[in-house]
Amino acid sequence: MISGLDHVAVAVRDFDAVADGYRRLLGVEPELEPGDGAVRAWFRFPNMALEVIGPDGEGAAGDRVRAQLEASGDGVWIVAFAVEDVDAAARLAERRGLSVAVRTPRAALIDVAGVRVSLIADGNARSGAAGAVAALDHVVIRTPDIDRAVANYGGRLGLDLRLDRANEAWGARQLFFRCGDAVVEFGASLKHPPSDGPDSFGGLAWRVTDPDAAHAAMAAAGFDVSQVRTGRKPGTKVFTVRDAPAGVPTLMLSAEPAKEPA
The missing domain is CATH 3.10.180.10 (2,3-Dihydroxybiphenyl 1,2-Dioxygenase, domain 1)
Known part of the structure; x- marks a missing residue:
């Protein structure tokens, strides 16, 4: 069902400060992606991506980030696994006893014993280069x-x-x-x-x-x-x-x- 690790998402209040911090720490320039009430910085590596995400206006994604920050504060929020077919993977997870909280054509969000797990359509572009x-x-x-x-x-x-x-x-x-x-x-x-x-x-x-x-x-x-x-x-x-x-x-x-x- 799962082919690999797609990305890890870190939810933050001060998006600019954290995105700049990871830029300096990892030595990678992020790709910025605003939309749906949230702003994201993608740091791409050969085997996965790091997503820094913060609220930015109105939208469903922003509402989910705000709820996460209210409940748990800044930190790792989601581990996302790559799958070939999101709908089939989500249905299989449900048959095996897991509850799918959010489902879109590209992703299914699941709570697994308190940890947020996403099953996402494989195809999140990664970087082929490796720095420090x-x-x-x-x-x-x-x-x-x-x-x-x-x-x-x-x-x-x-x-x-x-x-x-x-x-x-x-x-x-x-x-x-x-x-x-x-x-x-x-x-x-x-x-x-x-x-x-x-x-x-x-x-x-x-x-x-x-x-x-x-x-x-x-x-x-x-x-x-x-x-x-x-x-x-x-x-x-x-x-x-x-x-x-x-x-x-x-x-x-x-x-x-x-x-x-x-």
């Missing part, structure tokens, strides 16, 4: 019930579960669903029993071609970045952007394992 930030590596979703996440995203939405990992030292269990050339990661605490509380978005992790150079560039652009450190995956480097736009928890990590000097 090469692509999105993964989007993180927090869940109080990891088995429910398996049922919803593996069973009902049909994502490819590649890894189910528990680590007592971290006090966490993680799921990794492959989605095209990106990953949807779920994290659950092992310190608390499962509950029927809602899932929620965590943050975004971006691949960088040269972590040291990206770190220097982002620091020079005025961002508060942590020191570059060794990643959990052997041979990788990572660093955190502490003040990323819209307050989205943001990690930068090596696109490939770092090579040791000869």
